[in-house]
Amino acid sequence: MGASFRPNDEHDPDEGIVAEINITPLTDVFLVLLIIFMVTTSVVASQSKQVDLPGAEVSDTTPQGVTVTVSPDGEMLVDDQPTTEANLYAALEAALADSREKLVILRGDKQVLLGKAVSILDLAQKAGATGIALATKPPPKKI
Numbered sequence: 001m002g003a004s005f006r007p008n009d010e011h012d013p014d015e016g017i018v019a020e021i022n023i024t025p026l027t028d029v030f031l032v033l034l035i036i037f038m039v040t041t042s043v044v045a046s047q048s049k050q051v052d053l054p055g056a057e058v059s060d061t062t063p064q065g066v067t068v069t070v071s072p073d074g075e076m077l078v079d080d081q082p083t084t085e086a087n088l089y090a091a092l093e094a095a096l097a098d099s100r101e102k103l104v105i106l107r108g109d110k111q112v113l114l115g116k117a118v119s120i121l122d123l124a125q126k127a128g129a130t131g132i133a134l135a136t137k138p139p140p141k142k143i
Contacts, residue, residue, distance in 0.1 A: 065103030065133070066095040068120055072111040076120075088120065092127035102128060107135040 068088075069077040076083050078091040096102055104124035108117050121132050 065101045065105050065131070066092065066099050066124075066129070067105045067107055067135075068092070068124070069107040070109060070112045070116065070120065072109040089123050089127055092124055092129070096124075096128045102130040103133060104129040104131070105133045105135050 067077075067079055069080070074085075076085065076088060078088070078095050081091065083091040092104065096104070104121065106117060106120060106124075108120075124132060
């Protein structure tokens with residue numbers, strides 16, 4: 001807090017002192033926090049495997065659950081943890097046991113064959129999933 005003395009024509013000493021709050025350090029702290037949040041948000045958003053999702057109309061709500069990602073080269077991830085096709089059932093069972101909602105969301109690249117997607121969703125139901133969803137991206141806007 002800063003104080004300054006402003007002399008005036010009257011002789012009352014209390015009216016000459018003006019107390020001010022210095023907000024420069026506060027502004028600096030807020031700007032540093034803003035930069036930290038911007039950097040960490042971009043890192044968190046880009047952690048999962050990049051797949052080219054098929055386009056579809058997007059609903060208003062995004063479901064939460066266990067995410068199974070399948071890349072075009074066949075690599076599989078359950079909640080961003082790499083797994084193999086042989087260990088997929090065990091990974092799904094463990095992830096569904098830890099999940100509050102028993103929903104499996106399949107994020108498959110456009111090049112993933114339908115047979116592979118069906119077998120993944122079948123394993124998900126055997127592992128205890130009560131619902132399934134397919135992740136999509138919004139279709140390109142027509143000009």
